[in-house]
Amino acid sequence: xxxxxLNGPNINLLGKREPGTYGHASLDDVVRLVSDTAAExxxxxxxxxxxxxxxxxxxIQQAGEEADGIIINPAAYTHxxxxxxxxxxxxxxxxxxVHISNVHSRESFRHxxxxxxxxxxxxxGFGIDGYRLAAxxxxxKLERREK
Ligand code: DQA
Numbered sequence: 744x745x746x747x748x749l750n751g752p753n754i755n756l757l758g759k760r761e762p763g764t765y766g767h768a769s770l771d772d773v774v775r776l777v778s779d780t781a782a783e784x785x786x787x788x789x790x791x792x793x794x795x796x797x798x799x800x801x802x803i804q805q806a807g808e809e810a811d812g813i814i815i816n817p818a819a820y821t822h823x824x825x826x827x828x829x830x831x832x833x834x835x836x837x838x839x840x841v842h843i844s845n846v847h848s849r850e851s852f853r854h855x856x857x858x859x860x861x862x863x864x865x866x867x868g869f870g871i872d873g874y875r876l877a878a879x880x881x882x883x884k885l886e887r888r889e890k
Pocket of ligand 1: 752
């Protein structure tokens with residue numbers, strides 16, 4: 744059983760980038776958090792980060808073939824990318840969108856997500872703990888489906 748954890752542009756700078764907004768934990772910390780959470784429930788985690796829109800489309804398509812479920816933070820592409828939305832629409836495993844910050848309390852251009860309407864759920868504003876919550880919610884969904 745396998746989850747894909749996908750992160751978009753600038754998330755590689757997590758911990759160094761605007762720590763007042765995104766906190767001090769690094770992307771490695773996020774990957775460890777999700778991997779540990781998933782491992783307790785018997786799931787492996789494959790993690791990718793890219794600053795490039797097309798790479799993210801490729802990873803989403805790959806996840807469509809190889810993952811039972813997907814956690815994605817498309818970062819700035821959330822608000823702009825029809826290609827990422829279409830890739831999510833094209834695949835079958837459930838997808839949960841995560842935002843570290845509360846995008847709704849920030850600039851109005853962050854209030855719209857092109858991808859959220861084609862995802863199965865969204866976790867926003869819990870800092871990096873949102874990734875753990877997304878993993879737990881996603882695994883619950885998957886286990887419920889199997890019954
Ligand atoms: C973000 C929110 C986006 O608006 C922003 O462009 C990011 C990170 C978040 O996790 O809070 O890069 O997705």
